[in-house]
Amino acid sequence: MLDISFTSTPNPKPLPDPDTLVFGKTFTDHMFLMNYDAGQGWHDPRVVPYGPLPFEPSCMVFHYAQEIFEGMKAYRTPEGKVQLFRPYENARRMNSSCRRLCIPEIPEEDFVQAVKAVVSADKAWVPDKVGTSLYIRPFIIATDCSLGVHASHSYLFAVICCPVGAYYPEGINPVKIYVEDEDVRAVKGGTGFTKCGGNYAASIRAGERAEEQGYSQVLWLDGVHRKYIEEVGSMNVMFKIGGTVVTPELTGSVLPGITRKSCLELLRDWGYSVEERLISAQELFDAARAGTLEEAWGTGTAAVVSPIGLLAEGDEKVEVSGGQIGRLTQRLYDTLTGIQWGTEPDPYGWVEPVD
Numbered sequence: 001m002l003d004i005s006f007t008s009t010p011n012p013k014p015l016p017d018p019d020t021l022v023f024g025k026t027f028t029d030h031m032f033l034m035n036y037d038a039g040q041g042w043h044d045p046r047v048v049p050y051g052p053l054p055f056e057p058s059c060m061v062f063h064y065a066q067e068i069f070e071g072m073k074a075y076r077t078p079e080g081k082v083q084l085f086r087p088y089e090n091a092r093r094m095n096s097s098c099r100r101l102c103i104p105e106i107p108e109e110d111f112v113q114a115v116k117a118v119v120s121a122d123k124a125w126v127p128d129k130v131g132t133s134l135y136i137r138p139f140i141i142a143t144d145c146s147l148g149v150h151a152s153h154s155y156l157f158a159v160i161c162c163p164v165g166a167y168y169p170e171g172i173n174p175v176k177i178y179v180e181d182e183d184v185r186a187v188k189g190g191t192g193f194t195k196c197g198g199n200y201a202a203s204i205r206a207g208e209r210a211e212e213q214g215y216s217q218v219l220w221l222d223g224v225h226r227k228y229i230e231e232v233g234s235m236n237v238m239f240k241i242g243g244t245v246v247t248p249e250l251t252g253s254v255l256p257g258i259t260r261k262s263c264l265e266l267l268r269d270w271g272y273s274v275e276e277r278l279i280s281a282q283e284l285f286d287a288a289r290a291g292t293l294e295e296a297w298g299t300g301t302a303a304v305v306s307p308i309g310l311l312a313e314g315d316e317k318v319e320v321s322g323g324q325i326g327r328l329t330q331r332l333y334d335t336l337t338g339i340q341w342g343t344e345p346d347p348y349g350w351v352e353p354v355d
């Protein structure tokens with residue numbers, strides 16, 4: 001149990017208009033901070049007014065990217081309550097990222113307590129309009145003032161929050177995806193299974209190029225064979241081929257998404273045959289041509305599920321589900337969002353109330 005101190009902001013900001021919320025631009029009144037120093041461990045857990053953090057230019061994170069983060073949301077139920085979705089999964093994944101990046105772990109209970117403390121302080125910021133939520137960004141940065149390449153001896157854990165609008169204000173529109181054949185996101189032995197800023201830095205170029213060509217995102221291939229599908233943009237990816245749901249297995253270069261895990265648990269519960277295995281881009285395009293690629297979608301906290309309506313590789317383009325959202329994709333979306341926003345029962349015990 002953390003003993004969290006609380007300093008209330010002297011200048012509360014006006015709550016933003018829920019109709020014009022832009023992702024990641026407006027932050028709430030408070031943030032959670034906790035420091036780590038070698039010999040002392042994690043200390044000084046506190047909720048303080050949101051604001052700038054002072055660091056020297058030599059701060060290690062600026063140079064060597066020893067940094068990890070998480071992404072999760074708080075949801076407002078029809079009764080006005082606020083709840084989190086599987087926050088212990090985020091805690092576990094953050095610690096897995098910590099181990100890979102040589103960052104000291106945070107006990108799962110403490111992580112969840114920290115998230116709840118800041119969400120509770122800024123509860124009024126959890127919007128109640130349909131489809132809106134409070135996005136939560138926990139992260140840890142290396143804070144030694146030193147240019148030597150080694151694990152830092154000091155760290156800062158922070159949790160910041162921003163209210164976000166509905167991801168699909170105009171209904172769910174399937175996206176167009178381009179198979180990336182030059183850049184790779186991750187390799188086995190690297191950091192692909194962690195949420196670290198460095199992965200994102202390396203993925204920006206492909207995303208920019210896809211956008212220039214009129215695609216929403218890229219389909220990432222494995223870094224060794226340049227053959228097997230790994231993820232779509234910053235989401236996990238699933239395909240329904242001939243009635244079976246297939247998704248790339250977690251081989252070390254794929255991020256273990258909590259939405260991915262939840263979808264797989266729902267699908268197995270619903271009696272679908274589900275395969276976690278290698279899927280080549282070739283298999284996918286062959287299935288599309290043979291008419292057995294029935295649905296394709298990405299999964300992630302931000303969008304929940306994002307249907308894929310078109311796949312392109314080089315000059316070849318194939319349509320999926322007639323460019324519409326597939327039935328199973330829609331069912332996953334409805335079930336997950338129903339549990340998250342508390343409009344449907346939660347038989348799996350996935351939601352966690354914030355008092």
Ligand SMILES: *Cc1c(COP(=O)(O)O)cnc(C)c1O
Pocket residue numbers: 071195231233234235236255256257258259260299300301302
């Ligand atoms: C965060 C993330 C995901 C999705 O994970 P969720 O826990 O479902 O939000 C997928 N791929 C990458 C690369 C990610 O960073």
